[in-house]
Amino acid sequence: MKLVDIETVEPGQILGKTIFSSNGTVLLSTGVQLTVYMISTLRRIGVTTIYIDNPMYRDISVDELLSDDTKQAVIHQMSEMFESLKSGKEFSSKAVGKTVDDLLDDVLKNQNILIHLSDIRTADNAMFLHAMNVCMMSSLLGLNMGLNMIQLKELAIGALLHDIGKLGAPEVQEGRMHHAWRGFDLLKNKREYSLLIAHVAFQHHEAVDGSGVPRGLTGEDIHIYAKIASVANAYDNLIFPADKEETKLLPHEACEQLNAMSGTKLDHEVLVHFMRIISIYPNGISVKLSNRKTGVVVGQHRGLPGRPIVRVIDKEGDEAVGYDEIDLAQHPTLFIESVLA
Structure with a gap:
């Protein structure tokens, strides 16, 4: 899944992470297909970002401390x-x-x-x-x-x-x-x-x-x-x-x-x-690397929170044809230049 701005979400996309209401009940469940009404409601109640189930990042998990x-x-x-x-x-x-x-x-x-x-x-x-x-x-x-x-x-x-x-x-x-x-x-x-x-x-x-x-x-x-x-x-x-x-x-x-x-x-x-227990660049967030390539964080290293694993998608035109995973812990001269909104 991938973290995206609510303003970029389109009807038909799949929610990647459950959203809870104020009393602990489920407002929207993982896997629901988002409608125009759902997206409008999320904006109205103050939601600014959500996780979307993207085929190229379906295997990306956001490890949670709490169930x-x-x-x-x-x-x-x-x-x-x-x-x-x-x-x-x-x-x-x-x-x-x-x-x-x-x-x-x-x-x-x-x-x-x-x-x-x-x-x-x-x-x-x-x-x-x-x-x-x-x-x-x-x-x-x-x-x-x-x-x-x-x-x-x-x-x-x-x-x-x-x-x-x-x-x-x-x-x-x-x-x-x-x-x-x-x-x-x-x-x-x-x-x-x-x-x-x-x-x-x-x-x-x-x-x-x-x-x-x-x-x-x-x-x-x-x-x-x-x-x-x-x-x-x-x-x-x-x-x-x-x-x-x-x-x-x-x-x-x-x-x-x-x-x-x-x-x-x-x-x-x-x-x-x-600083030893926080994820500085969490899984699912989009980043731009110092080699000008862009990708999505897919993995972490405990003890090296600033050196995650980044998946860069290879494209031909608008078509995704494969990907490369860059482990920043193994590339000391490469770094994250910016986080993309």
């Missing part, structure tokens, strides 16, 4: 929590714990997969996919940094609920009404949770140089869980900005932006580990 079942469960759990908080009710700590256990099982099983945020975001599911992505990335990052299972579960719950202060209330960025304060106040009273879980919500907008909010903490005063969640949160926000006026960055651009924040906004050591 579709786990994703559905996480999104559904977040939706239920939102409804509970909106109506002034308590949410189920037990249900959240079970969902996080399933997520951690997937992360442990697939820990050698490089992270690629491939789920299609809509206006309705954006908040829940953000929470899931921050939880998923934080969990894999914590695992790679040597956290034990008790710590991983605390981190995962905290990361999943890092924005809980935004649920059921308008966003206010001042004083104790900042969502970090509200999240801390909500979670510190959950008897089933360690206070460290509440501190992920409390500290995920702090910066190591003291320029963060809500308390301006510095360096060692920020807990490692919050430092991890902060990096994951920043990355997801760069890839999928909540503000429609902000530019949506590609993975390699987002990684450059994160590195520019190393030692100031974000913890340097955490960033070093993060």
Whole structure:
């Protein structure tokens, strides 16, 4: 499959990856033939890119840390929590714990997969996919940094609920009404949770140089869980900005932006580990090489995220007659010049 801009999609093309609704149900399934109405609806609900099943790239898979079942469960759990908080009710700590256990099982099983945020975001599911992505990335990052299972579960719950202060209330960025304060106040009273879980919500907008909010903490005063969640949160926000006026960055651009924040906004050591687990040029993305050839990324190397395998299609006129796969790990003088929209 191949990642394409929604504006280039034509009726009759086949959807390559499932799209979820805001409550975790399937909005459109992999393999469905897209109609004019479907494409128009996807544009209307805020979808900007989708995966298309292209015959020349049918064998390309996007390896996922989480199964579709786990994703559905996480999104559904977040939706239920939102409804509970909106109506002034308590949410189920037990249900959240079970969902996080399933997520951690997937992360442990697939820990050698490089992270690629491939789920299609809509206006309705954006908040829940953000929470899931921050939880998923934080969990894999914590695992790679040597956290034990008790710590991983605390981190995962905290990361999943890092924005809980935004649920059921308008966003206010001042004083104790900042969502970090509200999240801390909500979670510190959950008897089933360690206070460290509440501190992920409390500290995920702090910066190591003291320029963060809500308390301006510095360096060692920020807990490692919050430092991890902060990096994951920043990355997801760069890839999928909540503000429609902000530019949506590609993975390699987002990684450059994160590195520019190393030692100031974000913890340097955490960033070093993060760059080892992220897919800078994900499978399915179109690229232009320094030899002027264009192709699609079809494979990855863990430890060398900037040197993927690229498939270049050979054509006679408009007809595809074959292809060549270039492993950039084996061609040190060849590099990706640009990512094609």
